[in-house]
Amino acid sequence: xxxxxxxxxxxxxxxxxxxxxxxxxxxxxxxxxxxxxxxxxxxxxxxxxxxxxxxxxxxxxxxxxxxxxxxxxxxxxxxxxxxxxxxxxxxxxxxxxxxxxxxxxxxxxxxxxxxxxxxxxxxxxxxxxxxxxxxxxxxxxxxxxxxxxxxxxxxxxxxxxxxxxxxxxxxxxxxxxxxxxxxxxxxxxxxxxxxxxxxxxxxxxxxxxxxxxxxxxxxxxxxxxxxxxxxxxxxxxxxxxxxxxxxxxxxxxxxxxxxxxxxxxx
Numbered sequence: 001x002x003x004x005x006x007x008x009x010x011x012x013x014x015x016x017x018x019x020x021x022x023x024x025x026x027x028x029x030x031x032x033x034x035x036x037x038x039x040x041x042x043x044x045x046x047x048x049x050x051x052x053x054x055x056x057x058x059x060x061x062x063x064x065x066x067x068x069x070x071x072x073x074x075x076x077x078x079x080x081x082x083x084x085x086x087x088x089x090x091x092x093x094x095x096x097x098x099x100x101x102x103x104x105x106x107x108x109x110x111x112x113x114x115x116x117x118x119x120x121x122x123x124x125x126x127x128x129x130x131x132x133x134x135x136x137x138x139x140x141x142x143x144x145x146x147x148x149x150x151x152x153x154x155x156x157x158x159x160x161x162x163x164x165x166x167x168x169x170x171x172x173x174x175x176x177x178x179x180x181x182x183x184x185x186x187x188x189x190x191x192x193x194x195x196x197x198x199x200x201x202x203x204x205x206x207x208x209x210x211x212x213x214x215x216x217x218x219x220x221x222x223x224x225x226x227x228x229x230x231x232x233x234x235x236x237x238x239x240x241x242x243x244x245x246x247x248x249x250x251x252x253x254x255x256x257x258x259x260x261x262x263x264x265x266x
Contacts, residue, residue, distance in 0.1 A: 038169050039205045041133065044241060045212050045234035046123045047072055053231045054213045057173075057202055061215060065227040068187070071119040076187050085225040090191065097190025109247035111140035113161045113184035115193055115218055118201075119232050125242045133167065133174070138242035146176050153180055159195050174203040186218075186228070194222040210236045 049072045066083030070076055078097065086094065101107065111117070118124075122139040135144040146167040153164040163181040167174055178199040186193050197220040204213050212234045219227045 038174075039172050039209075040128055041126045041174070041203065041205070041212060042128045044123060044125050044237050044239075046237050046240075047119075047121055048211065048233050048235040051206070051211050051213065051233035051235070054204070054206075054215075054233075057204065057213060057215045058231065060202060061217060061229050062227060065217060065229045068228050068230050070187065071230055071232055073121045076189050078189050080189070081187055081191055082228070083226075084186070084191065084228050086191065087223055087225060090223045093192070094190035105249040108249045108251065109140075111142060111161045111184075112188075113181045113193070113197075114142070114144065114163065114178060115181065115197065115199060115216070116185050116188060117142055117161070118214075118216055119230050122245075123237075123240075123242055124234065136242055138245060140247065141245045146174075163199070172204055176201040176203070192223070193218065193220045196220060196222050206233075212236070 066085075068082035068084070070082060076082060079095070081094070117137055117139045120139045122137065124138070125136040127134040127136070131147075131149050133146040133148065135146065136142075137144070140161070142162055144162045144165060146165040148167050148169075150168075151166065157164055157180050159180045159182045161182055161184060163178045165176050165178040167176040169175070176199075178201070179197075181193070181195065181197055181199070183192050183194050185191065197218055200217040202215050205211065206213055214232045215229055216232060217227060217229045
C-alpha cells in the first residue's frame with residue numbers, strides 16, 4: 001500500500017516539477033548553468049562512507065552537539081547512543097528496548113522517520129526545480145518534498161515519517177528545516193524522538209560535482225539534553241534509479257527471543 005501511495009505522490013510531484021520550471025540544459029559536473037542560479041542535485045546518489053567529512057559543513061554545526069558515527073550499516077549496541085544525553089524518561093524507555101519487539105510482524109515494516117532513514121545504506125534519487133526539490137528514498141519507498149518558496153505548514157498539517165521540509169539557499173549550500181515528524185527511532189536501539197523533534201540539514205556538492213555532502217542536525221528537548229548530528233555523503237551514479245523497497249513482514253517469523261521454541265501444528 002505504501003509503495004502505491006508513494007508512486008502516486010511521485011507522479012503528482014513530477015507533474016508539478018515539469019510545470020513550475022523550464023528544463024535547463026545540462027551543466028558541467030559541479031557547475032551551475034546560466035539559467036540555474038544554484039547547484040543541481042538532480043540524479044541518482046548512492047551512500048558512500050569513504051567520503052571524508054567536510055570541514056566547512058562541520059564548522060556550521062551548533063555547539064553542544066554530539067557527532068553520531070553510525071552512518072550506513074553500522075548500528076549502536078543496546079545502551080550506546082553516540083554521545084547523546086537522554087532525559088530520564090527516554091533513558092528508561094531505551095533500557096526496556098528489545099529487538100524482538102521491533103521484529104514482530106506488526107512492527108517489522110514500520111518506516112522510520114528521516115532522522116534514521118537518510119543515513120541508511122540505501123540510495124536516493126533527487127528531482128530538482130526552482131520551486132521544490134523531491135528526494136525519493138529507496139528505504140521504505142519514502143518520498144520527501146522540500147519546498148523552496150518560503151511556505152509554512154498549515155496549523156493542521158499532519159505528522160508523518162517525512163514531515164514538512166522547507167529549504168533555502170545559502171550560497172551553494174541548501175539548508176533544509178524539517179518539522180512535523182512522527183515519533184520514531186533515532187539510533188534503532190530504543191531511543192525514539194518525539195513529534196516535536198526539529199531537523200536541520202545542509203547539502204552541498206563536493207568539488208568534483210560527483211559527491212553530495214550533508215550534515216543532519218536534530219534537537220528534541222523533550223527527549224535529549226543536547227543535540228545530535230550525522231555526516232552523510234553520497235556518490236553520483238548516472239543512469240540508475242531507486243528500486244521499490246517491498247518490505248515483507250513475513251521475514252519477522254525467522255526471529256524469536258532466545259529460549260523461545262516455536263510451536264508447530266501436527
